[in-house]
Amino acid sequence: MNKEQLDLMKNGQGFIAALDQSGGSTPKALAQYGICEDAYDNDQAMFDLVHEMRTRIMTSPSFTGEKILGAILFEQTMDRKVNGQYTAxxxxxxxxxxxxKVDQGLAKQENGVQLMKPLDKLPDLLKRANERGIFGTKMRSNILELNEKGIAAVVEQQFQVAKEILAAGLMPIIEPEVNIHAVDKEAIEEVLKKELLRGLESLGEGQQVMFKLTIPSKTNLYQELVNHPKVVRVVALSGGYPVDQANELLAQNHGIIASFSRALVQDLNVxxxxxxxxxxxxxxxxxxxxxxIK
Structure with missing residues (x-):
């Protein structure tokens, strides 16, 4: 693991840009950018267009390490080039x-949650990530209802995969998203915090992870995670909130930084x-x- 990057991620000021739209979410991202589905007739053309969009973002003079600590890429983006260099x-x-991003999408809902589909490509993907100069990974699950069994299963799966990622020398971002429209969102987050703390105790000596979490309904609920010695950083997803609302909610939660996707690019157009x-x-x-930074 790159020690300079680890120190920057632990101590730097800024946020993480999420540029990891995959096959399922790419058409929506392109449509938001002003490129309709009739502009391409196959996946290759679609991914070429979204890489052009991402390249325009990454090469913008506004997009620098002064305010952006990291960027999450889609697997294909890792293997593509920007200005003649591999993206990383x-x-x-x-x-x-x-x-x-290393997950391969979500399984069908069961016990109020969607686990990750089996990560069949993970060993090869981690090998390539190391070859391409990647620092860390991200993987998303989805929590929709207050179901302790389901929430525990999400966290158990996330930590199981995280340990494999750590063994490959990469930093895992664990993302058990809580749907912002969940009826019992605040209660779900209390259960989730308990399970995440339990998961941290299962890590080995010197092992650390990152969390990407929905902005909690109870302000500063995740402060114990922010301060935990086995947590490098806690970042927040925008979860469908528009950027102004996401920023307002985020600013109330001290020590958590953003990792926004839609909220970052919502006003961009081709x-x-x-x-x-x-x-x-x-x-x-x-x-x-x-x-x-508040």
């Missing part, structure tokens, strides 16, 4: 730490001039940065 190398040249694009991206970055 390009990001690190800007002092932005590269992560890669038809914008470079000046308009860079200004819009810069405004979003500044607002998320300010919410992350």
């Amino acid at each position: 190398d390009y990001l690190w040249s800007k002092h932005i730490i590269p992560f890669v 038809e914008q001039s470079d000046k308009e694009f860079n200004e819009s991206l810069g405004q979003a970055i500044e607002s998320i940065y300010q919410a992350s």
Whole structure:
């Protein structure tokens, strides 16, 4: 594991940009950007277009390590190039730490949650991630209802995979998302915190992880995780909140930084001039940065 990157992730100011839309979410991301589905007729063309979008974001003068600590990439993005460099190398040249999404989507809902589908490609993906200069990984589960058995299963699966990622020398971001519309969201988060603390106790000597969590209904609920010696950083997902609301809620939770996707790029459009694009991206970055350092 890159020690310089680890120190920066532990102690740096800023946030993590989530640029990891996968096959299922890419059409929505392109549509939000102003590219409709009739603009491409196969997956290859679709992924080419989304890489152009991501490249425009990453090469923007607004997108720098001054306010962005890291960026989460889609697997294909890791193997593509930006300005002649592999994406992770390009990001690190800007002092932005590269992560890669490793889950293969969600299973069907059971016991109020969606576990991750079997990570069949994980060993190969971790090998390639190391070859490409990736620092860490991210994997998402989904919690929809208050069901202690289901929540415990989500956390158990996440930590099981996290230990495999740690063994490969990479930093895992554990993401058990709580749906922002869940009826018992606050109660779900209390159970989730208990399970996450239990999971941390199962880690070996010197092992550390990161968490990516939905902004809690109870302010500073996750402070114990923020301060835990086995936690490098706690970051927050926007969860569908618009950027202003996500920032407002995030700023109330001390020690947690953003890892936003939709909220970061919601005002970007393919038809914008470079000046308009860079200004819009810069405004979003500044607002998320300010919410992350409070």
